[in-house]
Amino acid sequence: MRFALLALLGLAACNPQSSAPPPEVELPAIPMDTMKEATRVLSSDEFEGRAPGTPGEKKTLDYLVQQFQKAGLQPGNNGSWFQDVPLVAITAKNVSALTFTGGSQPISLNYGPEFVAGTYRVTPKIAVKDSDVVFVGYGINAPEKGWNDYAGVDVKGKTVVILINDPDWQTAEAKGEFNGRAMTYYGRWTYKYEEAARQGAAAAIIVHQTEPAAYGWNVVQSSWTGEQQVADAANGHADQSAAIGWIQLDKAKLLFASGGQDFDKLAAAAKTKGFKAVPIGSVKASLSFDNDIRKHASKNVIGILPGAKRPEEYVLYTAHWDHLGRCEKAPDGDDICNGAIDNATGTAALIALAQANKAAGAPDRSLVFIAVTAEESGLLGSKYYGDNPVFLHAKTVGGVNMDALNMTPPAKNVIVVGKGKSGLDAYLDRALAKQGRxxxxxxxxxxxxxxxxxxxxxxxxxxxxxxxxAGDDLIEGGKSAGKAAAMDYEKNRYHGPKDQYDPAWNWSGVEKDLQIYYAVGRMLAMSAEWPNWVDGDEFRGIRDKSREGAK
Structure with a gap:
């Protein structure tokens, strides 16, 4: 192995868990006036939903730089507040019906209410004509699990129909071939389109089902219509499927029946290892649309509070500043997806936590505050930063991400996404103990x-x-109240025009959560330890390798 000597010298840095407990950190008063005002401003109609590459982006960037400066941060990218993120904005227009012919009855679906479609390809015209249709189950090719839904079938130039989530998503426990009810990356729509492209499919259509998708058709329609962002690429993403999209469940069943197949039986069969892809009779799919194309450089915003003792070691606070911009109209005609909760709150938290940390004085390590772009388009801003880090990953201790701080009343707990994956859990537990949570x-x-x-x-x-x-076990009302609040947001506001700022919001729960975010980041910045992923975690090997050459 290269750098063997450095690896030996750096064994302590690669220790699976911190050898010392997290340092003691007091929970500060959070500047909630800053938090409220920044959330209000960023989610106002004036910012038009903060879509990348629009006037709303310019206003967002100007505001963030002003507020970062006011909070006492310094420009984080070699004297600049910005990291350019090359994007391409693609707007589908003149979208034809999605038609299926050759079956027992012709089917023609309407764009928007019955199907949505787009493309990663940077090209002015997309046309899929008379493409054979194949059902590929969950569309998974996982050699390490001995699972390949594409085994024995050639889908080059064909349209594949795919189920969302993993084959074992209905398992009661988080155990099984694909972690049971705990989704793996194989279950994400992004993976399914990636694999379909690797297999040469001309089009990839996911069947929408609310429970395994985790959101209703209204979210799909609002998110997939209008201008879409993709990362700029030298090949214009010519290696991707021409068309990607979603279809309503009842229309998928109609399609299968037209091809002489039973959707429910095939969907059940797709849950078992060894499932073989099934052509949908002699059915052929056709779809076309034009694209308006606009290349632009969106921006991540980066501010830094330099460390006093080890400024070359970094702790991150991240949140995405973008939202959907103009979107599908609500019944009252409102077409601005303001994104107040998602994610004006997280962006405002960067400002508030920068103020709180500046007031506490410089910590030992540097604190970096990153507002990333294009999260709603597939995590494009954070992906660009990850691929092109301003601060080396080997020198980055860790961090916290803030996305959609819900306005639920105070809870007895917080819900950890990915609990048990890393040594950061110890830092969180220590902070929560101070609040009895x-x-x-x-x-x-x-x-x-x-x-x-x-x-x-x-x-x-x-x-x-x-x-x-935010926690789901509320002090008043318990888990039933927490569940009701989460369902209300998901059903009535998530990715829709009604995710708006409300002057009557109860901020007390958010304030407690912000103290925890502060404490975890501050502990990391005051520690000399390097928390790692637990043994066997999917990211452990990557971390160990990156730290081998670190001094």
């Missing part, structure tokens, strides 16, 4: 939240990141 497991691991926010793109590079949500 506990860290709870995800009640809905099948929703795959671990793969749906920006911490994931840093974890992929080995950086331990902590991500937690």
């Amino acid at each position: 506990t860290a709870g497991m995800e009640p809905t691991p099948e929703k795959g939240f671990y793969y749906r926010s920006d911490h994931f793109m840093l974890a992929k590079h080995g950086v331990p990141m902590l991500y937690f949500d």
Whole structure:
């Protein structure tokens, strides 16, 4: 192995867990006036939903720089507040119906209410014509599990129909081939399109089902229509499927029946290892649309509070500043997805926590505050940072990610997304103990939240990141009240025009959570330890390798 000597010298740094307990940190007063005002401003109609590459981005960037400066931060990227993130904005127009011919009856689906489609390809015209249709189950190719839904079938130039989530998502426990009800990355829609492209599919269509998808069709429609962002690429993503999208469940069943197949029987069969992909009779799919294409450089915003003793070691606070911009209209005509909860709150928290840390004085290590772009487009801003780090991953101790701070009243717990994965749990537990609270497991691991926010793109590079949500066991009302609040937000506001700032919000629960975010980051910045992923975790080997050459 290269750097063998350095690896031996760095064994302590690669220790699976911290050898010393987290340092003592007092819970500060959080500047809640700053938190409220920043959330209000960022989610106002003036910012038009903060879509990348729009006037709303310019206003967001100007505001964040102003507030970071006011909080006492310094520019974090070699004297600049910004890291350019090359993106391409693609807007589908003149979208045809999605038609299926050659079966027992012709089927024509309407764009929006019955199917949505787009493309990663940077090209002015997309056309899929008379493409054979194949059902590929969950669309998974996992050699390490001996699972391949594409085995024995050639889907080059064909349209594949795919189920969302993992084959064992209905398992009662988080155990099994694909972690049972705890979604793996194989269950995410992003993976399914990636694998379909690797297999040469012309089009990849996911069947929408609310429970395994974790959101209703309204979220799919609002998120997949209008301008979409993709990362810029030298090949214009020519290696990707021409069309990707979703189809309503009842329309998928109609499609299967037209091809002489029973959707429910095939969906059940797809849950078992050895499932073989099934052509949908002689059915052929056709779809076309034009694309408006606009290349632009969006921006991550980076501020730093330099450390007093070990400034070359870094602790991260991350949150995404973007949202959906203009979106599907609500019944009252409102077409601005303001993203107040998601994620004006997390972005505002960067400002408030920067103020609180500056007031406490410089910690031993440097604190870095990163507001990333294009999270709603597939974590593109954090992916770009992960691939092009301003601060080396080997020198980054870890961090916390803040995404959608829900306005629930104070809870007895917090919900940790990915609990038990790293030594950061000890830091969280120590902070929570000061409030008499506990860290709870995800009640809905099948929703795959671990793969749906920006911490994931840093974890992929080995950086331990902590991500937690507001607690679900409320002091008043318990778990039933917590569940009701979460369901209300998901059903009525998530990724829709009604995620708006409300002057009547109860901020007391958020204030307690912000103290925990502060404490975890501050402990990491005051410690000399290097928390790692636990033995056997998917990111452990990456971290060990990155730390081998660190001094």
